[in-house]
Amino acid sequence: MASKPSVQPADAKQVKEWLDRNEILLVDVRETSEYEVEHIAGALLLPLSSFDPEVFPSLPGKKVVLHCAVGKRSEAAGKMLINEGHTDVIHMTGGLESWKAAGYATEVQLLPPDEAAPEKPVFLCPSPGEVLRNEYLEPLGISPMELAQRIGVLQGRIDDVLAGKSSVGVELSLRLARYFSTAADFWVHLQLEHDLERARHSMGEQIRQQITPRTSSL
Structure with a gap:
């Protein structure tokens, strides 16, 4: 075969x-x-x-x-x-x-300037909650309560992930992966990329100024 x-x-x-x-x-x-x-x-x-x-x-x-x-x-x-x-x-x-x-x-795309509104950073890596809501729950018609019941967690856990109040750890990643037939590390990798992008924005320049790569000092 x-x-x-x-x-x-x-x-x-x-x-x-x-x-x-x-x-x-x-x-x-x-x-x-x-x-x-x-x-x-x-x-x-x-x-x-x-x-x-x-x-x-x-x-x-x-x-x-x-x-x-x-x-x-x-x-x-x-x-x-x-x-x-x-x-x-x-x-x-x-x-x-x-x-x-x-x-x-x-x-x-160059957006028209809005002097009244403060400049906001542009993030390209969505949170696991955004991906879960926009690409799985809403298209499939699954409620947070139904998902929580199907994967064996409290609904509050799903609500917090959707709201960006809680991160996806390895256990939840495995549960979501089992239910939606994704790779086991799919959800935890989304979380990692999301967190790294925000960390780079908030403290990346500070870290670059404070730390000299070891290879540069040899």
């Missing part, structure tokens, strides 16, 4: 080369609000919250490459396509963050 195809990883450098040669269909599975802030030129927006593998577009002779903010949602979308019978599905590891880290350009 032939083995089932899997979602293939590709790094930002490889995706950039394919895109420059017009060999791929690049699909952004982040939400519309994220795409409007910043995106890769030429990427097609198909948010995971409304992702439908049955009507997924295809172009003859082109590979499909999915991407998101950090690579977790794109891999999940790729598995949905594989389950629907699609082949040659690829996702960009590290997502938009790795694309920018490699020095590649993005398109940024």
Whole structure:
């Protein structure tokens, strides 16, 4: 029996080369609000919250490459396509963050200035609660109470995660992964990327000024 195809990883450098040669269909599975802030030129927006593998577009002779903010949602979308019978599905590891880290350009929407409102930081890594609500509970019609009952936790625990008052630890990640058939570390990695992004914003510059890398002082 032939083995089932899997979602293939590709790094930002490889995706950039394919895109420059017009060999791929690049699909952004982040939400519309994220795409409007910043995106890769030429990427097609198909948010995971409304992702439908049955009507997924295809172009003859082109590979499909999915991407998101950090690579977790794109891999999940790729598995949905594989389950629907699609082949040659690829996702960009590290997502938009790795694309920018490699020095590649993005398109940024310039919003009109509002002098009355203070400048707010733009965050690209959503919290696990946002992903849980927007990409699982609401599309599937599952209430926080029902989810809590199905995975064996108190509803208050789910409410706190959805409100951003509580982090997702390894046990809750395992419970959510079991119920929604995601990778075991999917939810805890969302939490890690979310926390790291906010830590970089709040104290990243202070840390850079205070600490000299060991290799620089040798």
